[in-house]
Amino acid sequence: MIVFGLMSCTFLGYLAASGFYVAALYDRRRELWARGAVYFGWTAQTVYLFRPIVILGVISTMSLYDWMAWFVWVVTGTFLVIQHRRQYAQVGSFLIPIVFLLWVGSQGLNHPAGTQRPSILVGWLGLYIAVATASYVVFLLAAIFGIMYMEKERELKKKQIRLFYYQLPPLEDMDLIASRLIMVGVPLFAVALYFGAQTVKLVWGSYWAWTAKETWSFITWLVYLVYLGLRWILGWRGHRSAIYAMLAFIVVMFNFIGVNLLFPGPRGY
């Protein structure tokens, strides 16, 4: 009963926040309501996620769906921290609806419940999960700035200014923020790969086992490395950079959804 209540609160909070954040594009005063709704949903989710750890001493991270819930929780938490900075104020209008869909997609689906002792999170695998999650958050934010850049640029190019012209930050700023995020994400993901390799060593005995997960993670990392290379060496900016950041995140999505569904590995996600 409590679990259902918490789920409902999370659902309603994130749903309301999505609506209010989109409305905030039209009327900035809605942002206050949106923020309230996010805090509400996120708090409910926090209680939902930490309740089994506190009461039972287990953590529900066995399935991909559970991990998605944690991902949503980290993304939203990160957003709540950075939203106070002016450049990030409008991110919510794009990020929160996506977060809501991710959450509904992962939680609404019927999936087997599984639990684990939290001790598993202490080892290499735990480190891998934590750091990889952090870098995915960074990559998602970069993709969001890519979307925002494209939307505003489209209005400016077509000379039909509407919402985004008025509401979104300057093009150059969004371009810079996206590239800086990826600049942070690439070394972070390299660390995740290192922890991942340590995990693989424990399971297979060698650092590199050519598993689908490992290979795709490496490809993801390369894709972002190439992004930086294109900017630094070929001077890519703005439009192309924004498209690249968006497409690159599709690779990330495939890495943590596609690969896990198509090639089930020892971790389950």
Place this chain on the structure above:
Amino acid sequence: MQIQVVGLNHQTAPIEIRERVSLGPDQIARAYTEGHPYLAIRGVVIVSTCNRTEVYWAGAATLAEILSWWEVLVGIPRGDFVDHLYWYANSEAYTHLFRVTSGLDSMVLGETQILGQIKASYQLANGYQAVGALHRLFQYALRVGKRAHGETGISHNALSVGHAVVELAKKVFGDLEPLTALVIGAGETGSLVARHLAASGVGNIVITSRTADHAHRLALDVKGVGVEFGRLTTAMREADIIVSSTSAPHPIITLEKARAAFKGQGQRLRFVFDLAVPRDVEPDVAKVGSGIFLYDVDDIEQIVVANYRQRQKEAIKVERIVQEERVALEEELGATEVGPVIRLLREKAELIRQQELSRAMQRLSTLTPEERSVVEETTRIMMNKFLNDPMTSMRRWGNDGGKAVYIDAIRELFRLREEKAPSITLPASGDIASREA
């Protein structure tokens, strides 16, 4: 007490009338120091800008008296301007002033200058101790102005070509300080835009013109650099913002020239403004690179129109603030009018209650403390319930000049005259002249 305003503005009067009846600093000073011997005024503020002249006053003075005062001050018979006047009283006057300070009544919707002008007028009047009963009205009005600009976008988004160029550049580049702007053509438009760019902090401004002399003179003016017209391509290559406004009959920036200038920089963000008619920039220049934005005069005009629509949308929010504050002001002014009467009535009722209660308690000496408190509580509740309706009504009357006489009736009815309360009827004296003396 009545608060009224009479005046004219750019909507009601042509410039020929406005300039004749406007009150200059000397006339305003004279108005405040000499006052008017027959005027029963409890406060006056004169507002005079190039778009409006208005007199706000509180007290019994009639419109005719104010007009005769005005015509003496400016030396023009009122018949010449009376047709162009508007006249509002009380809540309509408050609404009017609030709309003025928030920029809704301005020629350029949402402009902020008027707020400063009203503030200055208020402070000037205050310097002569003339504001009197208008203090709260003007404090509210200044707050409405601040709220309108702070809480809504009424003053955002450019409504002129010069501002729109800067605004568009900011939408693309954000911070203009590290940028280089190239202005081609040092004519009227070129100079205007160059000054706007300099004022909004563009780091480097480069001016070029077929007449090198003009370019150098403008460059000096905006602390920029003049460049020979022959070095246009190089200058284009270095510029982030390019503004062209020459009177040349043929395009200055052709496709080939743009290709040469921007070679290898197709992705660099660059804003090209073509403000010339006929156009200076070939439309295909926009396709040279994905980072190039090319806007001509019509495009910018379109932005201005969209911006204006945006301000109109915000104006609805401002109207809401105006009404909100009007209600608050009316309540406050009403409360100061009826406050003393309400207090007297309540005091009288409380006195009677205390007297009767103590008398009753002496006769009911056998009651337990609980029973005593019940009796006491009952009397208090009876009194409060009985007084509730009259109090509410009286607070409402306070806002309504026409019902001021009811308040007097209440005094008569309940004989609330034993102490000298401040009169709520208009004083016979108290005009500016006597206050000054």
